[in-house]
Amino acid sequence: xxxxxxxxxxxxxxxxxxxxxxxxxxxxxxxxxxxxxxxxxxxxxxxxxxxxxxxxxxxxxxxxxxxxxxxxxxxxxxxxxxxxxxxxxxxxxxxxxxxxxxxxxxxxxxxxxxxxxxxxxxxxxxxxxxxxxxxxxxxxxxxxxxxxxxxxxxxxxxxxxxxxxxxxxxxxxxxxxxxxxxxxxxxxxxxxxxxxxxxxxxxxxx
Amino acid sequence: xxxxxxxxxxxxxxxxxxxxxxxxxxxxxxxxxxxxxxxxxxxxxxxxxxxxxxxxxxxxxxxxxxxxxxxxxxxxxxxxxxxxxxxxxxxxxxx
Numbered sequence: 404x405x406x407x408x409x410x411x412x413x414x415x416x417x418x419x420x421x422x423x424x425x426x427x428x429x430x431x432x433x434x435x436x437x438x439x440x441x442x443x444x445x446x447x448x449x450x451x452x453x454x455x456x457x458x459x460x461x462x463x464x465x466x467x468x469x470x471x472x473x474x475x476x477x478x479x480x481x482x483x484x485x486x487x488x489x490x491x492x493x494x495x496x497x498x499x500x501x502x503x504x505x506x507x508x509x510x511x512x513x514x515x516x517x518x519x520x521x522x523x524x525x526x527x528x529x530x531x532x533x534x535x536x537x538x539x540x541x542x543x544x545x546x547x548x549x550x551x552x553x554x555x556x557x558x559x560x561x562x563x564x565x566x567x568x569x570x571x572x573x574x575x576x577x578x579x580x581x582x583x584x585x586x587x588x589x590x591x592x593x594x595x596x597x598x599x600x601x602x603x604x605x606x607x608x609x
Numbered sequence: 610x611x612x613x614x615x616x617x618x619x620x621x622x623x624x625x626x627x628x629x630x631x632x633x634x635x636x637x638x639x640x641x642x643x644x645x646x647x648x649x650x651x652x653x654x655x656x657x658x659x660x661x662x663x664x665x666x667x668x669x670x671x672x673x674x675x676x677x678x679x680x681x682x683x684x685x686x687x688x689x690x691x692x693x694x695x696x697x698x699x700x701x702x703x704x
Contacts, residue, residue, distance in 0.1 A: 418675075421674070421678070422678070425678060425681065425682065429681075429685045432685060432686075432689070433685075433689070436689045436692075440692065440693060440696055443693065443696075443697075444696060444700060447697070447700055448700075462638065466634065466635075466638060469634050470631060470634065473627060473630045473631060473634070474627065476627075476664065476668050477623045477624065477626070477627040477668070480618070480623050480667075480668045481620050481623050483618075484617050484618050484619070484620060484623070487616075487617045488617065585670075588668075588669075589669055592664055592665075592668045592669045595664060595668070596661050596664050596665070599657050599660045599661050599664065600657050600661070602634075602657075603637060603641070603653035603654065603656065603657050604653070607637065607638060607641040607649075607653050608641065608649055608650055608653055609641075
């Protein structure tokens, strides 16, 4: 059993922090899980329309974003090791790289959504409502909601990692008190985990 | 505290996991570009499941965590799978 630490920064219990984070992650999994079930049912009911609409998405953009997220997951995981090796500079550097990769993901997403808007496709757009079938409207509705919610998680993840970086700089998060960075990492991996399923379901199954 | 020190994962492990994840990503792109008809979805989901297993085990530290945390995570995924199965039992056998 790990002992609780009292060192002038207040109560600290790494295991309790970890369980709390996992319980939160479970609620996130069920939130996205519900959306995945909606996707699979609508896909089952409109196979041809989903087939057609998915062809509109660019596999290269999706694959680029997948690689970006996988690399960023590795760098944040490495930063938790670097913190325990007491290498503060490397820890902060790795968090910095992770934040840049996250920003790259969002920029990519911005251009991807921008291209859809140029084609007249956005929730409730005239082109979508008047010219497309029910199934295609459902596909693009789910596409915008699920990738949008995921992008929101990217932004929240960036905020959490920034807070962790500031606390490492200030010295309130360090090798023996690493839970804050560990939990930021867990959240970031969750974001990666969700994308691992979003990518094939929207981009690959055409 | 000594226990936590033993949990430092070498950088090498993370690099190897990343390489495996990227290889699996491109394999899944490759396999879904082949015409497999109804098996395309299954193939894509199998690759995604292997990838998420790697992320959960190594990046999310479950390999090094206590068994009860692993059990909790497994339980949540099992519930999710059960809900999907029940949903599709309904849709597949509706008349």
